[in-house]
Amino acid sequence: xxxVEQHPSTLSVQEGDSAVIKCTYSDSASNYFPWxxxxxxxxxxxxxxxxxxxxxxxxxxxxxxxxxxxKHFSLHITETQPEDSAVYFCAASAGFQKLxxxxxxxxxxxx
Amino acid sequence: KAGVTQTPRxxxxxxxxxxxxxxxxxxGHRSVSWYQQTPGQGLQFLFEYFSETQRxxxxxxxxxxxxxxxxxxxxxxxxxxxLGDSALYLCASSLEGTGEMNTEAFFGQGTRLTxx
Numbered sequence: 001x002x003x004v005e006q007h008p009s010t011l012s013v014q015e016g017d018s019a020v021i022k023c024t025y026s027d028s029a030s031n032y033f034p035w036x037x038x039x040x041x042x043x044x045x046x047x048x049x050x051x052x053x054x055x056x057x058x059x060x061x062x063x064x065x066x067x068x069x070x071k072h073f074s075l076h077i078t079e080t081q082p083e084d085s086a087v088y089f090c091a092a093s094a095g096f097q098k099l100x101x102x103x104x105x106x107x108x109x110x111x
Numbered sequence: 112k113a114g115v116t117q118t119p120r121x122x123x124x125x126x127x128x129x130x131x132x133x134x135x136x137x138x139g140h141r142s143v144s145w146y147q148q149t150p151g152q153g154l155q156f157l158f159e160y161f162s163e164t165q166r167x168x169x170x171x172x173x174x175x176x177x178x179x180x181x182x183x184x185x186x187x188x189x190x191x192x193x194l195g196d197s198a199l200y201l202c203a204s205s206l207e208g209t210g211e212m213n214t215e216a217f218f219g220q221g222t223r224l225t226x227x
Contacts, residue, residue, distance in 0.1 A: 031212075032213040034216070036218075041220075043115075043201055043218035043220045043221050044154075046216065095213060096213075097144050097205055098144070098167045099154075099156060099213075099216065101155075102153075
Protein backbone atom coordinates (compact mmCIF):
# COMPACT_ATOMS: atom_id res chain seq x y z
CA UNK A 1 0.00 0.00 0.00
CA UNK A 2 0.87 3.68 -0.12
CA UNK A 3 3.51 4.98 2.25
CA VAL A 4 4.27 8.67 2.79
CA GLU A 5 7.43 9.85 4.49
CA GLN A 6 7.73 13.40 5.79
CA HIS A 7 10.78 15.41 6.90
CA PRO A 8 11.77 17.08 9.10
CA SER A 9 9.74 16.10 12.14
CA THR A 10 10.44 19.48 13.76
CA LEU A 11 11.44 22.77 12.22
CA SER A 12 12.34 25.98 14.04
CA VAL A 13 12.70 29.24 12.11
CA GLN A 14 12.84 32.93 12.85
CA GLU A 15 9.96 35.15 11.85
CA GLY A 16 10.42 36.25 8.26
CA ASP A 17 12.48 33.20 7.27
CA SER A 18 11.29 30.56 4.82
CA ALA A 19 10.29 27.03 5.81
CA VAL A 20 10.40 23.93 3.62
CA ILE A 21 8.81 20.58 4.40
CA LYS A 22 9.43 17.57 2.17
CA CYS A 23 7.45 14.39 1.53
CA THR A 24 7.99 11.30 -0.55
CA TYR A 25 5.35 8.77 -1.59
CA SER A 26 5.56 5.22 -2.82
CA ASP A 27 2.43 4.57 -4.91
CA SER A 28 2.86 5.76 -8.48
CA ALA A 29 -0.94 5.76 -8.83
CA SER A 30 -1.22 8.67 -6.38
CA ASN A 31 -2.59 11.72 -8.15
CA TYR A 32 -3.65 14.13 -5.42
CA PHE A 33 -1.41 15.72 -2.78
CA PRO A 34 -2.95 18.00 -0.14
CA TRP A 35 -1.26 19.74 2.76
CA UNK A 36 -2.94 20.30 6.10
CA UNK A 37 -2.19 22.54 9.07
CA UNK A 38 -3.30 21.35 12.49
CA UNK A 39 -3.36 23.63 15.52
CA UNK A 40 -3.70 22.38 19.05
CA UNK A 41 -7.18 21.09 19.80
CA UNK A 42 -8.38 21.48 16.23
CA UNK A 43 -8.88 19.30 13.22
CA UNK A 44 -6.55 19.49 10.20
CA UNK A 45 -7.15 22.49 7.97
CA UNK A 46 -6.53 22.21 4.23
CA UNK A 47 -4.05 24.91 3.21
CA UNK A 48 -3.08 23.95 -0.34
CA UNK A 49 -3.24 20.97 -2.66
CA UNK A 50 -1.77 19.90 -5.98
CA UNK A 51 -2.75 17.34 -8.58
CA UNK A 52 -0.43 15.12 -10.55
CA UNK A 53 -0.85 17.05 -13.79
CA UNK A 54 0.62 20.20 -12.20
CA UNK A 55 4.22 20.79 -11.16
CA UNK A 56 3.80 23.79 -8.92
CA UNK A 57 1.03 25.77 -7.25
CA UNK A 58 1.19 28.96 -5.24
CA UNK A 59 -1.21 30.74 -2.91
CA UNK A 60 0.19 33.95 -1.40
CA UNK A 61 3.01 32.90 0.97
CA UNK A 62 2.47 29.18 0.44
CA UNK A 63 3.64 27.09 -2.50
CA UNK A 64 3.77 23.40 -3.25
CA UNK A 65 5.96 21.62 -5.80
CA UNK A 66 5.58 18.11 -7.16
CA UNK A 67 8.16 15.90 -8.83
CA UNK A 68 6.31 12.84 -10.12
CA UNK A 69 9.43 11.16 -11.43
CA UNK A 70 11.13 11.27 -8.04
CA LYS A 71 7.80 10.82 -6.19
CA HIS A 72 8.31 13.72 -3.90
CA PHE A 73 6.50 16.94 -3.12
CA SER A 74 7.33 19.89 -0.92
CA LEU A 75 5.63 22.71 0.94
CA HIS A 76 7.27 26.12 0.93
CA ILE A 77 6.20 28.87 3.31
CA THR A 78 7.82 32.28 2.80
CA GLU A 79 7.94 35.22 5.21
CA THR A 80 6.90 33.03 8.11
CA GLN A 81 4.86 34.52 10.94
CA PRO A 82 4.30 33.30 14.52
CA GLU A 83 0.74 32.29 13.59
CA ASP A 84 2.23 29.80 11.11
CA SER A 85 3.36 27.74 14.12
CA ALA A 86 1.47 24.43 14.00
CA VAL A 87 1.84 20.83 12.88
CA TYR A 88 1.81 20.37 9.11
CA PHE A 89 0.83 17.12 7.40
CA CYS A 90 1.33 16.09 3.81
CA ALA A 91 -0.89 13.43 2.26
CA ALA A 92 -1.17 11.44 -0.93
CA SER A 93 -4.16 9.80 -2.54
CA ALA A 94 -4.85 7.51 -5.48
CA GLY A 95 -8.56 8.27 -5.34
CA PHE A 96 -11.79 7.46 -3.52
CA GLN A 97 -11.01 10.12 -0.95
CA LYS A 98 -8.50 7.87 0.83
CA LEU A 99 -5.69 10.06 2.12
CA UNK A 100 -2.44 8.53 3.33
CA UNK A 101 -0.75 10.99 5.66
CA UNK A 102 2.85 11.70 6.50
CA UNK A 103 3.93 11.72 10.12
CA UNK A 104 3.76 15.49 10.50
CA UNK A 105 6.18 18.39 10.94
CA UNK A 106 6.00 20.62 13.98
CA UNK A 107 6.84 24.14 12.80
CA UNK A 108 7.83 26.74 15.37
CA UNK A 109 8.20 30.34 14.24
CA UNK A 110 9.95 32.53 16.79
CA UNK A 111 9.32 36.29 16.84
CA LYS B 112 -21.63 28.03 5.55
CA ALA B 113 -21.28 25.71 8.51
CA GLY B 114 -18.26 23.44 8.62
CA VAL B 115 -18.05 19.77 9.49
CA THR B 116 -19.67 19.10 12.86
CA GLN B 117 -18.66 16.18 15.03
CA THR B 118 -20.41 15.15 18.21
CA PRO B 119 -19.65 14.63 20.96
CA ARG B 120 -16.32 16.45 21.34
CA UNK B 121 -15.17 14.29 24.23
CA UNK B 122 -16.04 10.79 25.40
CA UNK B 123 -14.81 8.54 28.18
CA UNK B 124 -15.69 4.88 27.92
CA UNK B 125 -14.76 1.69 29.71
CA UNK B 126 -13.03 -1.27 28.09
CA UNK B 127 -15.54 -3.65 26.52
CA UNK B 128 -18.17 -0.99 25.92
CA UNK B 129 -19.22 0.29 22.52
CA UNK B 130 -19.37 3.85 21.26
CA UNK B 131 -21.06 5.73 18.43
CA UNK B 132 -19.65 8.95 17.00
CA UNK B 133 -21.54 11.31 14.74
CA UNK B 134 -20.51 13.52 11.85
CA UNK B 135 -22.55 16.11 9.95
CA UNK B 136 -20.80 17.09 6.71
CA UNK B 137 -20.77 20.47 5.04
CA UNK B 138 -24.08 21.13 3.34
CA GLY B 139 -24.05 19.66 -0.16
CA HIS B 140 -21.13 17.34 0.51
CA ARG B 141 -21.88 13.71 -0.19
CA SER B 142 -18.63 11.97 0.75
CA VAL B 143 -17.67 11.39 4.37
CA SER B 144 -14.39 9.83 5.49
CA TRP B 145 -13.24 8.84 8.96
CA TYR B 146 -9.71 8.90 10.35
CA GLN B 147 -8.09 7.87 13.60
CA GLN B 148 -5.32 10.08 14.97
CA THR B 149 -2.93 8.84 17.66
CA PRO B 150 0.53 10.02 18.72
CA GLY B 151 2.03 6.65 17.79
CA GLN B 152 0.33 5.85 14.49
CA GLY B 153 -0.52 9.33 13.25
CA LEU B 154 -3.51 9.87 10.98
CA GLN B 155 -4.94 6.64 9.63
CA PHE B 156 -7.83 6.15 7.23
CA LEU B 157 -10.74 4.14 8.59
CA PHE B 158 -13.38 4.22 5.82
CA GLU B 159 -15.22 6.40 3.34
CA TYR B 160 -18.90 6.63 2.51
CA PHE B 161 -20.56 8.10 -0.53
CA SER B 162 -24.29 8.00 -1.18
CA GLU B 163 -24.81 5.66 1.77
CA THR B 164 -22.29 3.12 0.43
CA GLN B 165 -18.90 2.29 1.86
CA ARG B 166 -16.47 2.69 -1.03
CA UNK B 167 -13.17 2.26 0.70
CA UNK B 168 -11.89 0.77 3.93
CA UNK B 169 -8.61 0.98 5.81
CA UNK B 170 -6.80 -1.71 7.77
CA UNK B 171 -8.82 -1.72 10.95
CA UNK B 172 -10.53 -4.68 12.65
CA UNK B 173 -14.21 -5.38 12.15
CA UNK B 174 -14.96 -3.76 15.52
CA UNK B 175 -14.82 -0.48 13.63
CA UNK B 176 -17.86 0.12 11.47
CA UNK B 177 -19.79 2.99 10.03
CA UNK B 178 -22.77 4.06 8.06
CA UNK B 179 -24.12 7.00 6.15
CA UNK B 180 -27.67 8.25 6.03
CA UNK B 181 -29.62 9.66 3.11
CA UNK B 182 -28.88 13.22 4.30
CA UNK B 183 -25.12 12.40 4.14
CA UNK B 184 -24.69 12.45 7.90
CA UNK B 185 -22.48 9.63 9.07
CA UNK B 186 -21.87 7.64 12.20
CA UNK B 187 -19.03 5.36 13.17
CA UNK B 188 -19.25 2.67 15.80
CA UNK B 189 -16.54 0.93 17.75
CA UNK B 190 -17.55 -2.19 19.64
CA UNK B 191 -15.74 -4.01 22.44
CA UNK B 192 -13.51 -1.04 23.16
CA UNK B 193 -9.84 -1.59 23.92
CA LEU B 194 -7.40 0.77 25.62
CA GLY B 195 -5.62 1.19 22.29
CA ASP B 196 -8.75 2.68 20.75
CA SER B 197 -8.13 5.88 22.68
CA ALA B 198 -7.62 8.48 19.98
CA LEU B 199 -8.92 11.54 18.22
CA TYR B 200 -11.46 10.44 15.63
CA LEU B 201 -11.76 12.83 12.73
CA CYS B 202 -14.42 13.10 10.09
CA ALA B 203 -13.80 14.74 6.72
CA SER B 204 -16.39 15.74 4.16
CA SER B 205 -15.95 16.25 0.44
CA LEU B 206 -18.22 17.60 -2.25
CA GLU B 207 -18.13 14.30 -4.06
CA GLY B 208 -15.55 11.77 -5.04
CA THR B 209 -15.98 10.31 -8.47
CA GLY B 210 -13.56 7.47 -8.11
CA GLU B 211 -10.01 8.34 -9.10
CA MET B 212 -10.42 12.09 -8.84
CA ASN B 213 -10.34 13.31 -5.25
CA THR B 214 -12.05 16.50 -4.22
CA GLU B 215 -10.92 18.66 -1.31
CA ALA B 216 -11.55 17.12 2.09
CA PHE B 217 -12.49 19.34 5.02
CA PHE B 218 -12.09 18.06 8.54
CA GLY B 219 -14.14 18.54 11.65
CA GLN B 220 -12.62 19.21 15.07
CA GLY B 221 -12.82 15.56 16.00
CA THR B 222 -14.11 13.48 18.88
CA ARG B 223 -11.57 12.74 21.60
CA LEU B 224 -12.25 9.18 22.83
CA THR B 225 -10.60 7.96 26.00
CA UNK B 226 -10.95 4.29 26.95
CA UNK B 227 -10.24 3.46 30.58
